[in-house]
């Protein structure tokens with residue numbers, strides 16, 4: 012045992028038993044090389060400047076030329092003319108002025124004073140800076156652009172890292188740059204775009220949408236996406252599960268979908284079969300539905316009839332056609348289930364629970380290609396309550412109770428990619444997250460609100476007593 016105070020051999024020194032140890036020699040970089048590298052960087056900066064900031068460089072060059080050739084009056088005249096031209100442009104074409112001037116200036120401002128300024132500390136602290144051989148490498152900002160509602164920061168990744176590293180740190184990035192959220196889009200190898208909203212475009216309720224001229228059952232307009240585009244819900248060829256706590260606005264998704272289908276319902280090429288155990292949500296517009304049930308027994312009967320019709324249709328199609336086109340003889344049938352867990356988990360009669368579960372499972376597993384779809388609403392997405400969750404290919408996550416429920420609904424990794432459905436403000440019913448076809452990135456959406464008055468107008472115009480083609484409204 013070593014005595015206290017005795018000299019100790021540093022562990023890095025070779026002990027005689029280890030023999031000779033080789034180390035990399037340290038060679039000092041000659042001053043001329045350092046100077047050359049700095050000159051090279053300066054030249055590269057000056058040469059690329061006109062390409063990176065063409066407007067700025069052109070403005071400075073023209074101003075300098077005016078001052079050089081015409082003196083101060085020339086410079087003042089140039090700026091006065093430019094100001095008047097800018098004013099005229101702004102007054103006559105505010106939209107193009109906003110696109111070409113205001114948003115570009117804003118992008119420059121935010122690039123310099125928000126992103127570049129905070130880039131290093133935010134990335135280092137959030138763990139996105141990489142180290143290799145004692146040097147630190149940061150992903151590079153390639154460009155910042157501004158749309159009406161968000162900043163888009165294009166980033167070049169450090170070699171050896173992946174977009175998933177950013178996806179798991181969207182909360183840190185959003186807070187770091189003072190944005191309400193952050194979304195990651197993959198552009199290509201080592202290229203990603205970070206989208207930071209500047210304001211909440213979905214803060215205001217959206218009134219019921221106008222009816223489409225032509226109903227596309229694979230893209231029904233039901234609300235708006237965060238970027239201002241229409242949120243289109245596919246019903247034909249899929250099944251949709253809408254999950255959210257009580258008061259999260261599940262009814263508005265269901266009613267917006269029914270509303271968008273009205274012309275097809277009117278022409279007889281689509282039908283809605285409604286199951287309404289709460290007797291609140293759908294009873295108001297029951298005359299629009301081809302079938303309606305509000306008790307457990309009646310609901311099972313409707314579901315089993317749907318299964319029967321679906322199987323008849325499948326038998327007729329067998330060997331003749333592989334997909335369904337809605338017609339009056341073979342309409343598209345949407346089975347709407349408000350609070351599906353009432354039938355599958357909470358109903359006191361075991362037989363009803365079992366039969367409903369079987370019918371829903373059969374419809375969702377076999378109905379897609381023959382024109383039967385299920386649109387179900389659910390408050391509690393846990394497996395004990397709803398074990399048929401995975402039979403619904405498309406899901407909508409409105410406000411949820413717990414963070415763990417987000418991935419249950421939208422799929423593994425959705426919360427990491429920014430779908431914070433558990434953090435949705437309770438004062439924003441109808442707001443939720445969906446995953447669009449072909450993209451793993453969740454999109455924030457808000458369903459349009461179909462009020463009781465809207466439903467009355469809908470039943471008056473498209474109910475059984477209405478004139479064909481819908482009444483004027």
Ligand SMILES: Nc1ncnc2c1ncn2[C@@H]1O[C@H](COP(=O)(O)OP(=O)(O)OP(=O)(O)O)[C@@H](O)[C@H]1O
Nearest residue numbers: 216256257258259260261262263440441458459460
């Ligand atoms: N898309 C929306 N935009 C604005 N307000 C909405 C929207 N959807 C719902 N609301 C408001 O929120 C309230 C609750 O909505 P809704 O009844 O649809 O929620 P829910 O999720 O169906 O609740 P429950 O499960 O209790 O039926 C509505 O009365 C309405 O005032």
